[in-house]
Amino acid sequence: MNTENLWGDLPKSGDLRTPVSILREQATILGDQTNNVLVGDVITTQRGGNIVSEFEIVAPALDNYRVTVLTISHDMTLYPLLVIRHLGGSNVQCPDETSFIAVLKETLSGKRVHQIVNSLLSQSKAA
């Protein structure tokens, strides 16, 4: 007797970019753009069935001072995810990757984040 495939056509490989990997890409870009005077750090923990990741800017020259820019929280299905913005702006629920990237762009390119980056760069150079 042939065993019936009850799975249907499974994806051959996972082709989704995870939200954490998107954050890590931006962390790498921060280091590249500032010659590693500032670096990005993504810290991921699991909490109550949710995956929670925090995106932080770290200033190695300032005793590793770190400021949390945003926190994301999602379950195993990745989306929808919640973005908690720590430097101003409301929390946002993102239904998919496109909206998450839009919120991330709005936050990271925003005036407040740029002010902080500028301040940390100046202080790091003076340290």
Place this chain on the structure above:
Amino acid sequence: MTFLFWNLNQKPLQETIAAIAVEHDIDVIILAECKIQVADLLVTLNAKRVRKYSLTFSALDRLLILARLPRTAIQPLADTGFLSIRRLVPPVGVEILLVAAHLSSKLYQESEDQSLTATRFARKIEEQESHVGHRRTVIVGDLNMNPFEAGVSAAEALHAVMDKRTALKISRVVGGEARFFFYNPMWGRMGDCSEGPPGTYYRQSNRQVNYFWNTYDQILLRPELINRFRDEAFKVVTVVGAKSLLTNEGIPDTVSASDHLPIVFALDLSEI
């Protein structure tokens, strides 16, 4: 070293802050919900003062930390959400980890969310304790939870207990992991039989459970700081000079002051 914490409820209370600073000889001022222009605040605080206050660096504006200490005495370690973590290195004496907190209000977050957030903050504090290599840590601020709520008292969260002797056991094992204690002296400042007012924040509501007085503004100390905590200097302030911060009914005067009462405490940071 003396500390003042006050949630100002966005009121222009610079004169009152300056008066408390003089009356209690405050070194470090931590303010939440401060909408006063920093320049105005500094002018008022520093009028006729020899040792002048300055604003310390912070990436977040949810909490302001001002100090009359050398600029290098308060070193920023982390600003994360509703928490500012600083290394306080006095010119003479031992350094401590100062954690200023203003956690989310119950108006915007369920109790369960608050507890989960508190567990995240507890891990952040532990990370910084590892970074600086000691646990001489004090948390001060508006936790928006009472001392008996899980976010403050649970082992996985801030793990703050009411009794010095228990806290001095340093840690206990829960779920196979050592969880370090905080000592929470605010337990001794709740209700009518305590010294001072029954709490630090009063709220009337039509909910089934209403404590009316809440003790959201707290100081939590690691056991390593208990012997440095000066009990006699610890106050929930209700009177500043001739001005009462309470109404005739004995609740915070939200018109001429804040809906929260200030707390003042001192730590002896001399080399022992």
